[in-house]
Amino acid sequence: MPDNIYKPHLMTVTGTRDEAPGVRTLRLEFQDGEKRRAFTFRAGQFGEFSAFGAGECPFCIASPPTRSGYIECTFRRTGRVTDQLADTEPGDTVGFRGPYGNGFPVENWQGKDIVFVAGGIGLPPVRSVIWSILDLRDRYGEVSIVYGARSVADLVYKPELQEWQKRSDVKVITTVDPGGETPDWPGKVGFVPGVLRDAAPSSANAVAVVCGPPVMIKFALLELDELGFGLNDIYNTLENRMKCGLGKCGRCNVGSLYVCKDGPVFTAGQIKSMPQEY
Secondary structure: OOOOOOOOEEEEEEEEEEEEOOEEEEEEEEOOHHHHHHOOOOOOOEEEEEEOOOEEEEEEOOOOOOOOOOEEEEEEOOOHHHHHHHOOOOOOEEEEEEEEOOOOOHHHHOOOEEEEEEEHHHHHHHHHHHHHHHOOHHHOOOEEEEEEEOOOOOOOOHHHHHHHHHOOOOEEEEEEOOOOOOOOOOOEEOOHHHHHHHHOOOOOOEEEEEEOOHHHHHHHHHHHHHOOOOHHHEEEEOOOOOOOOOOOOOOOEEOOEEHHHHOOEEEHHHHHOOOOOO
């Protein structure tokens, strides 16, 4: 990390990909070769990605730590910074500070079944975890992915969803909200929590990873409780309200916790103990 904790590393954009309307992925490489070779992080950690002259925004690192030499971030256009980042092309320079946060304890999940539940733009924060587990597939039990969005167009990582669906060692269920399907849509039609209920993954020796819109998370947690998942067997990642990434600005303060320093990964039990207004 630079001596100045606010000074970003220079990164070169080496690839871009449109995932959904207003959603883009950037692939980045450190311009400093030594930093590129030495950089490590944990699945679930995040960084501050900066567009020079516009500012910076916190996003999860969407690529897995099992693949070195680059990092990726996926984000939705929501303002000046994300607009400028989305307009970058290969060869352009952006800034990066990180990694920050605690990450998912994937090493503690070895031998367990893993259930991923995600909605919309909530898939990027867990994509890093999915690939980390698939790249070391023999260390884990059954892997299930339940993912949905408002419409077929809003599903992100479409080629990867197809790739996962073709694998015999992963169970993938995709769904779109009623009215969001197309005539040739082969997946489910329904809201993620209901599709999760119908899939009924076993909670025995299993953990669940949940990320998506707050209303989806609320009802997905109820379904997981009905399926027998304990509060400490369910993991969420909270990225909203973060700003500086260092616990300095106080924007992500929740009671005695700072999401950026104490999270962004929390168990459902930890979230339940947070102040109700959160």
